[in-house]
């Protein structure tokens with residue numbers, strides 16, 4: 001799906017909501033994902049991010065805003081849209097932007113990140129968001145042709161500590177490097193203040209997932225506060 005430069009620019013300074021339920025959870029249903037995504041758009045989300053091919057398809061029909069799609073396969077190592085095959089399937093499901101693992105780790109299909117990005121660009125109209133875990137990842141992802149870079153894997157790929165909130169230092173480092181592609185803040189943005197801080201650190205746009213769309217975790221926060 002084609003996302004025009006104007007449509008991408010329209011995300012500047014805005015909120016993107018990630019709507020994901022995990023395997024075995026009560027809300028793990030593509031129709032539910034689409035309803036949650038539509039609710040987020042009603043609340044002002046400028047784009048949504050969803051996991052799974054059926055989720056992308058259902059959500060595309062339910063919202064008018066750009067859809068960032070991904071396909072998680074497993075939960076260790078390279079698992080966010082790990083191969084070109086996964087990425088093309090996400091693009092074919094209708095995602096405007098395909099989010100892929102954007103780390104410097106070896107990919108399961110043996111392709112480089114540059115080959116993967118080139119393959120997505122050659123075979124689809126989707127833009128590519130590289131989910132990175134460090135400044136070095138972001139630099140390599142930009143060199144590889146990624147259209148957007150995100151801090152999604154900061155604290156999960158072993159290169160950065162897992163901060164309790166967003167990794168604002170990493171955001172500031174990537175922003176200061178001036179790579180020339182939109183920098184998406186993602187990961188552990190749990191409050192409106194965190195979202196504001198992420199923009200102030202230099203993010204182009206901010207993705208919030210758990211704190212808006214994962215009721216089991218949010219409930220746990222409240223339960224813990226009462227314990």
Ligand SMILES: CC(=O)N[C@H](C=O)[C@@H](O)[C@H](O)[C@H](O)COP(=O)(O)O
Pocket residue numbers: 018020070080152153156186187188189207208209210211
């Ligand atoms: C590391 C990983 O697998 N991140 C995933 C990527 O899509 C999701 O599980 C996160 O919910 C998403 O990145 C949004 O972050 P948060 O839920 O912290 O706002």
